[in-house]
Amino acid sequence: MSIIINKSNSFETSIPVVIVGAGACGLTAALSAREMGVEVLVIEKDASPHGTTSMSQGTVCAAGTNAQKRAGIEDSPEQFYADVMNKVNYKTDKELVKLVTTQAGPMIDWISDNYKIPFSVDTSWKGLGHSVQRLHAPPEKSGEDLLGRLLQATEEQGVTLITEANVKNLFASDSGKIKGVLVERPDGNTEKIGLKSIILATCGFANNEKMIKEFIPEMAGARVFTWENSTGDGIRWGMELGGIVSDMTSFQGYGALAHPHQLLFNYNYIIDGGFMVNQSGDRFSNEVADVSGQGLKVMEQTDKLAYIIYDEELHKRYCNLNESKKAIEVGAVYKASSLSDLSDKFKLPLSSLEKTLNQVSEYKQGLRQDPLGRNFLRSHSLKPPYYGIRVTGAIYHTQGGLEVDNNAQVKNNQGGVLPNVFAGGGVARGMSGPTCSGYMPAAGLCMAMTLGRIAGINAAKII
Numbered sequence: 001m002s003i004i005i006n007k008s009n010s011f012e013t014s015i016p017v018v019i020v021g022a023g024a025c026g027l028t029a030a031l032s033a034r035e036m037g038v039e040v041l042v043i044e045k046d047a048s049p050h051g052t053t054s055m056s057q058g059t060v061c062a063a064g065t066n067a068q069k070r071a072g073i074e075d076s077p078e079q080f081y082a083d084v085m086n087k088v089n090y091k092t093d094k095e096l097v098k099l100v101t102t103q104a105g106p107m108i109d110w111i112s113d114n115y116k117i118p119f120s121v122d123t124s125w126k127g128l129g130h131s132v133q134r135l136h137a138p139p140e141k142s143g144e145d146l147l148g149r150l151l152q153a154t155e156e157q158g159v160t161l162i163t164e165a166n167v168k169n170l171f172a173s174d175s176g177k178i179k180g181v182l183v184e185r186p187d188g189n190t191e192k193i194g195l196k197s198i199i200l201a202t203c204g205f206a207n208n209e210k211m212i213k214e215f216i217p218e219m220a221g222a223r224v225f226t227w228e229n230s231t232g233d234g235i236r237w238g239m240e241l242g243g244i245v246s247d248m249t250s251f252q253g254y255g256a257l258a259h260p261h262q263l264l265f266n267y268n269y270i271i272d273g274g275f276m277v278n279q280s281g282d283r284f285s286n287e288v289a290d291v292s293g294q295g296l297k298v299m300e301q302t303d304k305l306a307y308i309i310y311d312e313e314l315h316k317r318y319c320n321l322n323e324s325k326k327a328i329e330v331g332a333v334y335k336a337s338s339l340s341d342l343s344d345k346f347k348l349p350l351s352s353l354e355k356t357l358n359q360v361s362e363y364k365q366g367l368r369q370d371p372l373g374r375n376f377l378r379s380h381s382l383k384p385p386y387y388g389i390r391v392t393g394a395i396y397h398t399q400g401g402l403e404v405d406n407n408a409q410v411k412n413n414q415g416g417v418l419p420n421v422f423a424g425g426g427v428a429r430g431m432s433g434p435t436c437s438g439y440m441p442a443a444g445l446c447m448a449m450t451l452g453r454i455a456g457i458n459a460a461k462i463i
């Protein structure tokens with residue numbers, strides 16, 4: 001059992017705001033709550049915080065920011081809202097999307113101005129559901145950089161972080177008010193910590209086979225590329241307390257995971273003119289229509305494999321990105337002097353490969369339209385030497401979760417809210433609707449940090 005009702009009123013210590021999980025959501029919430037002048041404790045299972053946040057590319061979508069203004073990009077929350085709605089065919093929580101699309105921009109400005117996390121617009125990401133460039137990246141364009149800066153900021157602000165502390169149980173009163181948590185240490189010792197309000201920031205359930213089988217059965221057994229502690233703890237606690245969950249069928253997929261190296265490969269190569277073929281040497285989808293859904297399309301190909309093909313010019317553009325460097329270092333990227341060399345390396349039929357390359361070249365010159373629907377017109381025309389990488393698809397993180405209100409407080413099944421429980425990031429329902437195709441690039445961290453900001457303020461306010 002994970003919720004213990006009406007037992008143990010004696011806690012070894014008590015802290016007003018307790019946050020479970022030191023990822024982007026938990027740490028943003030901690031900064032917010034601390035600004036309100038309350039004591040904040042972040043409890044993290046790992047010895048050193050890492051989470052899904054560190055695995056990410058660190059990009060956050062947001063509209064109307066100072067960074068966009070500096071880059072001469074016109075954007076607004078209304079435009080952002082319209083883009084999200086367009087992507088999900090209006091099948092989402094409109095209130096939540098309104099909240100997040102309105103508050104993401106001010107959140108980015110706030111954190112950039114106050115906490116040495118100077119976000120700038122990553123102009124290499126174009127389209128993919130966003131009608132303008134609104135992906136914001138920290139200086140090193142990586143999740144590790146983002147998490148490192150958040151950890152430093154929370155430490156400087158006097159937030160207490162305890163690590164190697166696995167929250168096993170929550171103590172609740174009959175009315176569902178959380179009174180404390182039970183923390184288990186690696187040596188089996190436990191501690192009881194009292195609290196006044198709690199923020200659940202333990203991410204989603206991508207790494208919980210049982211939950212995947214229950215909620216996304218078509219993905220049972222699929223490759224998962226996520227942080228190991230994404231086992232749905234926060235969502236399960238919320239459900240036990242009577243919180244409502246929605247869009248539990250939704251997830252972010254990705255179709256460009258280097259195989260067999262299990263390394264994320266940048267999509268920029270594809271966006272700028274690269275393309276994907278299967279083992280028959282044929283293209284099988286519009287690669288840029290739906291980055292998340294492309295994961296599923298790759299998993300439908302023979303051996304769940306595909307090959308990204310690009311050239312020297314694109315290699316030069318993006319080889320200094322962190323993920324590119326790692327893929328090159330482990331030998332996942334192959335430089336081929338000719339198409340025949342590429343076909344030998346990956347055992348792809350040369351005749352199909354030549355045909356596919358010629359077709360793509362015709363689409364780029366405007367001689368024919370791509371029957372798969374991709375607009376190649378403004379993308380770079382590939383020339384030898386070519387580059388190739390074998391990739392597979394995977395689930396990155398789940399998008400369904402607890403419904404929250406405009407204060408990021410968890411909604412209950414009686415039409416109200418759980419008295420002192422807040423949630424964000426992977427624990428909360430995202431704005432991607434019910435399928436994997438509604439996920440817009442950089443929406444995961446947008447949800448994590450925006451709801452984290454709101455949850456922190458309101459968790460402190462109710463004390």
Ligand SMILES: Cc1cc2nc3c(=O)[nH]c(=O)nc-3n(C[C@H](O)[C@H](O)[C@H](O)COP(=O)(O)OP(=O)(O)OC[C@H]3O[C@@H](n4cnc5c(N)ncnc54)[C@H](O)[C@@H]3O)c2cc1C
Pocket residue numbers: 020021022023024025026043044045046049050051052053054055056057058059060061165166167168201202203204225226227229230231233264396397424425426427441442443444445446448
């Ligand atoms: C490869 C990859 C790339 C991605 N790239 C991007 C991107 O560029 N932009 C974007 O917007 N999104 C991206 N995402 C999604 C994004 O990383 C997540 O949406 C986001 O990090 C979620 O943040 P979080 O704080 O909810 O979770 P996390 O960062 O996972 O933090 C949760 C923390 O809770 C801890 N925890 C869990 N259970 C317990 C427990 N019981 N007790 C104590 N601690 C616990 C975990 O150890 C973890 O540290 C990517 C995801 C993946 C997998």
